Amino acid sequence: MKGRSCTGVGVGIGVLFGTMVARSVVWAGTLSPLCKWAPTVIEASGQVVSHVEHIVAVDPFAHEKTSWLPIWYLETALSKLGVQSTWNGRVWTMETPSSWRADVKNTIDKMPTASEMELVIDGKEVEIAPRLVARDPWGHSETTYAPVYYVMEAVQAAGGEVAWNGEQLSLNAPNPNTSSSNQSKSYTVSQMRFSSESAAVAEIQTLEASYWGGTSQNPPVSIAPGVKAQFKGGAGQSAYEWNEGDWTFIVKLYSAPSTTQDTLKLIVMDIQDSALADVRTKGVVVITQSGQSTNIFNVHAVWQKGTSVWRLNEKGILLSVLRNIQQMSS
Structure with missing residues (x-):
């Protein structure tokens, strides 16, 4: 039509x-x-x-x-x-x-x-x-x-x-199994210790490079008002990387191109509402779309705290997951 x-x-x-x-x-x-x-x-x-x-x-x-x-x-x-x-x-x-x-x-x-x-x-x-x-x-x-x-x-x-x-x-209506008020803490956290803070930061930088997989040849794209990201795409997938504060955010989407921009705006809004970028420690958050949902995501996060590197894997309402990471990394 x-x-x-x-x-x-x-x-x-x-x-x-x-x-x-x-x-x-x-x-x-x-x-x-x-x-x-x-x-x-x-x-x-x-x-x-x-x-x-x-x-x-x-x-x-x-x-x-x-x-x-x-x-x-x-x-x-x-x-x-x-x-x-x-x-x-x-x-x-x-x-x-x-x-x-x-x-x-x-x-x-x-x-x-x-x-x-x-x-x-x-x-x-x-x-x-x-x-x-x-x-x-x-x-x-x-x-x-x-x-x-x-x-x-x-x-x-x-x-x-x-x-x-x-x-x-x-x-x-809210799903009682995923609602932020009733959601059980179904996530995994691990800790790795290093000899110094600089070594822990270096580990974060290495992980960031591996998650993104090399420099994008595409020019930065606007994903929300005031936010530009590196972009990679192909075969029905798109990935975006940008920095806020000391944190790097990588978003992987499988949405139709017509809905990607709206989904990205919502993700940026959740990141800003979570105040995660205000935490002054080096960290990387990889957000992967779960099916066609626009607020349920798979989230993998790593961050440096002192001489340790922490890892978290969680699936749930994005804002709730980000706030959980904010509390743990502060």
């Missing part, structure tokens, strides 16, 4: 979270660039809730193309999971079931502009993101669309599970 084009009009707007047919799209604060429509399935607990169309257009915050999903249909799907939400045209408010264990805090210190939208979870003002308004091809009325990156980030912050493959958004 060929994507339909949509032409912008001279108004712009902004939230967190076959036949060629011209459609008008209203952007907050700017003229919209050329964008396309694409079919989408929204699921909740494995059941199809909606067949809709999403928009592919540039995220004015990240300056890169991404997918935008209609909020009304997202609210309908979330209600199937027990999440009550309201949208007043400027603020998207979610109230989560107590079993979800939302991990949110007030992070907004300004009001959203006319081109932005605010996301509130359980009374906490957590994010401002861009938005656009377009006529829904299914409901034939104007509705607001939000970039999938902010939607996924919001669902994860609320405690839910979410996956996106470029055509299908899958929403699920």
Whole structure:
């Protein structure tokens, strides 16, 4: 199915979270660039809730193309999971079931502009993101669309599970076997002792080189606002390496190219939220995608602490694993 084009009009707007047919799209604060429509399935607990169309257009915050999903249909799907939400045209408010264990805090210190939208979870003002308004091809009325990156980030912050493959958004309530509040400490840790701190640091550097496997010939790529990484790719796989503080992060993904950028943004956000890069010790973290999940990863970490090198292997919710490493390496 060929994507339909949509032409912008001279108004712009902004939230967190076959036949060629011209459609008008209203952007907050700017003229919209050329964008396309694409079919989408929204699921909740494995059941199809909606067949809709999403928009592919540039995220004015990240300056890169991404997918935008209609909020009304997202609210309908979330209600199937027990999440009550309201949208007043400027603020998207979610109230989560107590079993979800939302991990949110007030992070907004300004009001959203006319081109932005605010996301509130359980009374906490957590994010401002861009938005656009377009006529829904299914409901034939104007509705607001939000970039999938902010939607996924919001669902994860609320405690839910979410996956996106470029055509299908899958929403699920927390799995009690992987929820950060109930997760058993299913990880392995080992320690190697060296004659000096410099020897321990040298071991970390050797391991880092072996994990990445040589210098990339590709130019650095932007993976999130303000973050550039070395890139390797091929045969449906992609790998990225960058430094934050004294830590090196290597991410290996098996996502479709259309979803890789959104997954990387979420990973960078989890790294920053974990404050792991603030720990002043040399370390390497290798994050490998587990299936199509966007928040469950296999994590291998090594770090120097004094004259020792510690290793950890763990699979779980990425933010929880990173916070565990932060506590152990501090």
